[in-house]
Amino acid sequence: MDKLPDPVQLAVPAFVLLVLAEMTYARWKRAGHRYCPRDTLTSLLLGFGSSIAGAVFGGAVVGSAAWVSGFGLLDIPYAWWAWPLCFILDDLAYYWFHRTAHRVRWFWASHAIHHSSQHYNLSTALRQTWTGFLSASFVFRLPLFFVGFPVPMVLFCAGLNLVYQFWIHTEAVGRMPAWFEAVFNTPSHHRVHHATNARYLDRNYAGVLIVWDRLFGTYEPEVDKDRPRYGLVRDLGSFNVIWAALHEWVGIARDLWAARSWRERLGYAFGPPGWSPDGSRETSEIIRRQWQAQQADQP
């Protein structure tokens, strides 16, 4: 198999320098609330743990990709046109992975770690999953291998996608030029995605191209009068690294243990986050409907 560099590994020094620059900028702008040392340390440790998990399970992911490639419909070459096509289709696959990661609890259990900070800064971007392999998140990219894109090309594009998403985790950038906001994911769009405000819940799943959200009806613009509040709907209230990484899996296990039927078991594992048999908990949809009803009642 051809060997291509890992864009994420190459970008790590830049990540560190940019976090330092953002911290300095926050200090200079007297916006010290944008960072919390313990939160930052938690984010960095979670990023480190994610790297270890990637090293442990990466071989299995690449193996499954290579296996699916064996059934590839086409033999796509490393041609000039194949790279942008691969990047765009990989970004589309990312959109559907990310949307599913918010709508299906099994996938959310792996992704919640990324949303567990109540801060939104560049260190938040480093909070990455430890359990993506358990959720089988990699299946969303398998169609690209099945079509016939070379495995190294897809993994390289996926790495570029992840590197791009680093810089949008900031409050230091307001809005980009209108043409850029129309096409690309930006700090403004992604602040919406990380917000727990009812208006913003489960919106803007894009990786690089925000056009997917516009196309599939999940786009929500940032509204100046409704400043984003970051974190989980039910914040952890803890800086414990292990808890941040695994809390939703623990929640699933507890619910499955207490479930009284297969309907309940399936609902708890594969329903939307917040699903419960009697409706006593709140899903994003319920929270949004309550908020919309409150808005309608206001004069």
Added chain:
Amino acid sequence: MLALAGIARWLGLGGAPTLADEGEARDALRHIVPSFVPRETWLDTRGCSALLLDDAGRVALLRAHGARWAARVLPLPLDARVEDGRLLVPSGERMFGRLELEHECAAELAARLRSDG
């Protein structure tokens, strides 16, 4: 990693937030649990936590978490007690911990939380 977190501390970033008055406590909670409509607000004398009650017999525990606020809404009654003049209210979650509230009426409030509010 430790160096980056250390630099954040050295730059003076973060720091525990405080509540100046009951209005700020209600405002902080409204941002976390919009559906909770407080009837009563009990503020820690140092401004680092608050306890709020609603008409539905629920209590909201609001406490600092790093540079932000975190909250839990629980039904009454609660296993509240007073130690060294501080009201201690368990959240029932080991990782979230308990609420500590310094208040001159801590004993009275503890008794109310142990009953039905």
